[in-house]
Amino acid sequence: MKTEFAPDLLTKPDFAESEHVVRTCVHCGFCTATCPTYVLLGDELDSPRGRIYLMKEMLEKNKPADEKTVKHIDRCLSCLSCMSTCPSGVNYMHLVDHARHHIEETYKRPWADRQLRRLLATVLPYPAVFRAALRAGSLGRLFSRVMPEQLRAILAMAPHTVPRASPMDKPQVFPAEGARVARVALMTGCAQQVLQPQINEATIRLLTRHGCDVVVAKGGGCCGALTHHLGMEFESFARANIDAWTREMQAGGLDAVVINASGCGTTVKEYGFTFRADPAYADKAASVSAITKDISEFMTTLGLKPPIVETGQRVAYHSACSLQHGQRVRREPRDLLVAAGFDVADIPESHLCCGSAGTYNLLQPEIAVQLRDRKVANIARTGPDIIAAGNIGCITQIATGTQTPVLHTVELLDWATGGPKPKALERLVRPVSAMPMAESVDVFAET
Ligand code: SF4
Numbered sequence: 339m340k341t342e343f344a345p346d347l348l349t350k351p352d353f354a355e356s357e358h359v360v361r362t363c364v365h366c367g368f369c370t371a372t373c374p375t376y377v378l379l380g381d382e383l384d385s386p387r388g389r390i391y392l393m394k395e396m397l398e399k400n401k402p403a404d405e406k407t408v409k410h411i412d413r414c415l416s417c418l419s420c421m422s423t424c425p426s427g428v429n430y431m432h433l434v435d436h437a438r439h440h441i442e443e444t445y446k447r448p449w450a451d452r453q454l455r456r457l458l459a460t461v462l463p464y465p466a467v468f469r470a471a472l473r474a475g476s477l478g479r480l481f482s483r484v485m486p487e488q489l490r491a492i493l494a495m496a497p498h499t500v501p502r503a504s505p506m507d508k509p510q511v512f513p514a515e516g517a518r519v520a521r522v523a524l525m526t527g528c529a530q531q532v533l534q535p536q537i538n539e540a541t542i543r544l545l546t547r548h549g550c551d552v553v554v555a556k557g558g559g560c561c562g563a564l565t566h567h568l569g570m571e572f573e574s575f576a577r578a579n580i581d582a583w584t585r586e587m588q589a590g591g592l593d594a595v596v597i598n599a600s601g602c603g604t605t606v607k608e609y610g611f612t613f614r615a616d617p618a619y620a621d622k623a624a625s626v627s628a629i630t631k632d633i634s635e636f637m638t639t640l641g642l643k644p645p646i647v648e649t650g651q652r653v654a655y656h657s658a659c660s661l662q663h664g665q666r667v668r669r670e671p672r673d674l675l676v677a678a679g680f681d682v683a684d685i686p687e688s689h690l691c692c693g694s695a696g697t698y699n700l701l702q703p704e705i706a707v708q709l710r711d712r713k714v715a716n717i718a719r720t721g722p723d724i725i726a727a728g729n730i731g732c733i734t735q736i737a738t739g740t741q742t743p744v745l746h747t748v749e750l751l752d753w754a755t756g757g758p759k760p761k762a763l764e765r766l767v768r769p770v771s772a773m774p775m776a777e778s779v780d781v782f783a784e785t
């Protein structure tokens with residue numbers, strides 16, 4: 339696509355990258371067919387190509403964002419399905435990230451919208467604050483009928499009982515069982531440890547059982563993705579993690595930074611790009627990104643021990659967008675589940691987002707619910723006993739639309755290789771009626 343960025347703008351790294359991205363796009367439109375918002379809404383401006391055009395117009399003239407551009411960029415899930423489809427290698431992620439920050443700097447949203455976004459940014463990344471807010475949310479349900487739609491959506495996502503904080507999320511080292519084969523840092527994150535603390539616990543057991551020393555590094559926390567996707571400052575979160583893991587690299591060495599929330603993994607793998615022009619952090623950030631692995635990637639390199647309990651349940655594996663499109667990790671989780679003895683089903687339209695997308699389901703509830711219902715219907719077609727996914731956002735989103743237990747992949751791998759049976763499986767419920775198979779296209783299915 340031809341561009342007309344002013345030369346002085348191109349001296350700024352973000353604008354230079356955006357110009358490069360826009361120039362790579364050849365308008366072919368292949369991406370529209372796999373874009374969830376285009377599939378639902380049928381509007382060219384809600385397709386990747388249409389959004390690229392809007393972002394080009396805004397950024398090349400360094401114009402303040404207008405209402406139309408904000409509307410269509412806000413509707414983008416940042417699912418990155420378009421990046422998997424694009425034959426020209428357009429890095430839509432870098433462009434839309436820049437556009438979101440530009441919007442945040444130049445556009446004044448309506449008051450209620452501003453307060454909601456500020457609330458999300460000041461609560462979700464901080465586990466103690468988020469836990470307290472969820473407890474208050476139980477009280478808030480009493481008033482949900484008189485609340486605005488977005489606040490009702492937030493309350494609907496909140497669990498009815500809030501688990502206690504896990505002592506395993508505190509900074510410490512968990513020693514390997516038997517001979518040590520690796521020393522890794524586990525990112526314990528933010529929202530996940532509040533909503534489902536058993537996921538980090540299962541991850542630590544799985545890793546130590548497979549010969550890893552697992553470090554929960556002092557000073558680590560939220561990866562920054564939540565505020566990054568709101569267009570807000572996120573570098574301070576990233577710097578804290580980079581510093582924490584760099585200290586561990588220097589102290590005892592690290593073979594990997596392991597991440598079990600794929601939305602976070604995509605962001606941490608980009609730390610090197612984020613700090614490319616920052617002399618104080620460029621090298622450290624690149625080193626962290628280079629050893630960052632999703633738990634399924636890392637377990638694949640270690641090799642899973644044979645299962646020691648009878649599994650065999652039918653598992654519908656939901657491939658989170660951040661894992662399949664953001665990190666291009668597609669086969670590993672599925673192959674690990676098969677190796678653990680599960681009967682893994684392929685979900686139709688598996689390239690389409692479930693509607694979670696960070697805070698998207700809270701900010702765009704109407705589209706998010708349509709995508710969730712479509713995902714749940716596609717999952718039901720496979721007749722699963724269990725649904726597995728590698729991202730807390732997807733797990734929470736899908737669980738609001740089904741009675742079938744939704745677990746993190748590591749909970750199943752941990753159970754199969756010697757960990758406790760996940761509580762959610764104690765009362766397995768099969769879908770009342772498996773829906774008939776519909777014609778579907780899975781454009782990313784691998785053979
Ligand atoms: S990131 Fe997802 S929603 Fe956004 S344009 Fe690309 S495919 Fe569409």
Ligand code: SF4
Binds near residue numbers: 386
């Ligand atoms: S598929 Fe790629 S090159 Fe084609 S319109 Fe979409 S982003 Fe542009």
